[in-house]
Amino acid sequence: MSMRHAIYFAPLPGTLLHALGSRWLGRDAFTGEALEQPSTAGLAAVTGEPRRYGFHATMKPPFALRDTAHPESLLRALAALAAEERCFRVSLKVALLDRFLALVPRGPCEPLHRIADRAVRELDGFRAPPSADELARRRSAGLTERQERHLADWGYPYVFEDFRFHMTLTERLPAAEVERFEAAASEHFAPVLSAPVLIDGLALFEEPSPGAAFLATRHFPFPHSAAEVAV
Structure with missing residues (x-):
């Protein structure tokens, strides 16, 4: 399979959210640098998969380019999408x-849903159909009828009504470990949970080969700043 691209929200280097998220996962997705994680016992083991993807929230999930699509065209389309949005803050x-x-x-948060919906629809012409293995992996989670339609139409089941903005912090946890890791995460991220954070653009992430770590290669800012707090 060829390189995959993904459209994410990822806080920029220099922001507190980026610093805290990158350190929690143990890797900076913009530089690829490995980072020392907090001393919470077992944290490295439960952040392996999120670490590979980098600290982010998915807006359009990873996809390979279709044969007729050109990477530069994707960049132009993503820049045009971002240019029509506004910055806002979310708690x-x-x-x-x-x-x-x-x-x-x-x-x-309506703005987050709107932007994710636009990314899924407006950039879908660049997406190659998912492989049989990828379809089987998605279906193994158990999909609703609507999610099955999303998978067939958009290559991913959790879009539109099933979209939920989230910045993944761990893999699935044993029930006995949830409380401990939740307390550790709440303490670690406390500085960014006390005030709304800025949603200020979209990032293009790339997976150079299957199983490789995703890297943020371009950031497309929302040019119109706003003091609006959406949540």
Whole structure:
């Protein structure tokens, strides 16, 4: 399989959210640098998969380019999408989603859903169809009828009504470990949970080969700043 691309929200280097998220996972997705993680026992073992993907929230999930698509065209389309959006702020909390921990908005956030919906629809012409193995892996999680339609139409089941903005912090946890890791995450991220964080652009991440670590290769800022707090 060829290189895969993904459209994520990822806080920029120099921001506190980027620093805290990168250190929690043990890797900076913008530089590829390995980082020392907090001293929480067992943290390295439960962050292996999130570490590979980098600290982010998925807006359009990883996809290979179709044969007729050109990377430069994808960059132009992504820049055009970002140019039409506005910056806004969102309050986050640590939450348990399907047995994994993540940072999620404290309440409904229409701008995040709108941007994710646009990314899925407007950039879908660049996406190659998923492989049979990828389809089987998605279906193994157990999909609803609607999620099955999303998978067939958009290559990913958790879009539109099934989209939930989240910044993954762990793999799925044993029930006995949830409370301990949730407390550690709440303490570690406390400085960014006390005030809304800025959503200010989209990032292009790339997986150079199957199983390789994703790297943030380009950032596309939202040019129109706003003081709006969406959540």
